[in-house]
Amino acid sequence: MNLPEDTIAAVSTPPGEGGIGIVRLSGGDSFLIAKKIFRPSSSGFNPDETRRTICHGFIEDPSTAETIDEVLITFMKSPHSYTREDVAEINCHGGMIPLRRILGLALREGARLAEPGEYTRRAFLNGRIDLSQAEAVIDIIRAKTEQAEKMALMQLEGGLSIEITDVREAITGICALVEAHIDFPEEDLEIPEKDRMLSSIMEAETRVRILLKSFEEGRIYREGAAMAIVGKPNVGKSSLLNALIKKDRAIITDLPGTTRDVIEEGLNINGLPVRIMDTAGIREAHDLVEAEGVKRSLGALAGADLALVVFDAGKPLDQSDRLIMEKALDKRSIFVINKCDIISPEFDCGDTELKCSPCVKISAKKCEGLEDLKEKIFETLVSNAGAATQERPADILVTNVRHKRLLDRALEALEQACSAIGKGDQPEVAALFLRESLDSLGEIVGAVTTDDILDRIFSEFCIGK
Ligand SMILES: Nc1nc2c(ncn2[C@@H]2O[C@H](COP(=O)(O)OP(=O)(O)OP(=O)(O)O)[C@@H](O)[C@H]2O)c(=O)[nH]1
Ligand SMILES: [Mg+2]
16 A cells, blocks of 8 residues: 555535535645645735644636635644645635636646545545544444434544454464464463463454444444334224324225235434334235235334334234234334224233233324334334443444454454364464454454555545545
């Protein structure tokens, strides 16, 4: 990897009209280029003398002396900038024309157009942040929920990097021990030493497993959740869908077996994107179409993060209800007792079977109890997702798929190293696996990396970041 030498420029604000637009220059010549196209409004302007300074003035085309725009320029001297290089940020009016013309002048005076993510790539190459922190920058820009943004910010603050670096150091120590034995093949490992190695590797495995678990916990915030409404026919599933999305989306009739297909709609619950699926009532099908509908209901249930199992309070619980409870047994579910406006004296809300999951009483028809239900949905879906646990502080959190894959690989390699030592294989074998785990973990923070990996990561950024 070569350290960058040239000076780059790009528009760093999104396209379209805005109050302010920013053209950003970074690199050794950025002050020089900015000064060529800038006429300061007061004398005594010398950005080279301070770490950071803001100057007011005008952008002028040096070849024609035409004024392009009135601007403020922030000059940040290396290393006191985002990229650790000299950076000049030109704040102009936020229209396409001034932005394009100022960028054009910067390019004409010697800058090169920045590639996507190149500023952040430079911040990484110049050692200001590591790779996982650079990736957190993309996640912050793309976050769709407040919680996802909070998680990415924690990653930017470096908790994950410190943990990974720490685990790598521990593995390096074990690796040194194992490699010491490569030079003395005739000496077998002594039992206590072997046990010590094994327990150190297992300790590293545990730390990697904790990180992997945090990825699963945070998934809902990144991707949203899928929620299936299931129950026997006519309990009010479609009525519930319509009530939740406040639209007359699904057909409602008093004939059991009205819904035949899975009907999907999106809903935002406290900032969490939830895909709701209304499904066909589950029962012994009466015809081919209904049979297919029931199959799809079960498919939707299987793929959902949460099941709303709906019961009709107008009738006592029966065998069909129990069958559906059973099918949802291995799912996170909420029992929804619907039609509470016409609750039958035979319906027992205190039924022990209803105690297996959180239970909410509603009337879909009268739109009652829906706020309670939404609260419960949110609670159940995100119960402590990403929060600190006994084994993990809140700021050590894996949110990125690339990191998850590398952690999977590292864990597998550690397990193989353990088994090689356990079986009494040549120490070279264990050393090889330990090195592999070190490399995988190193790729997360960028300690081990190639231009290829960097290209792939930074191509996901927008230009100007
Ligand atoms: N009184 C009362 N009736 C309701 C309530 N919710 C739904 N219903 C009625 O129950 C009947 C069935 O409602 P749907 O929403 O079609 O029930 P479903 O579970 O989707 O039925 P299928 O699609 O056939 O499985 C309709 O007549 C609704 O008006 C409620 O909260 N109170
Ligand atoms: Mg229906």
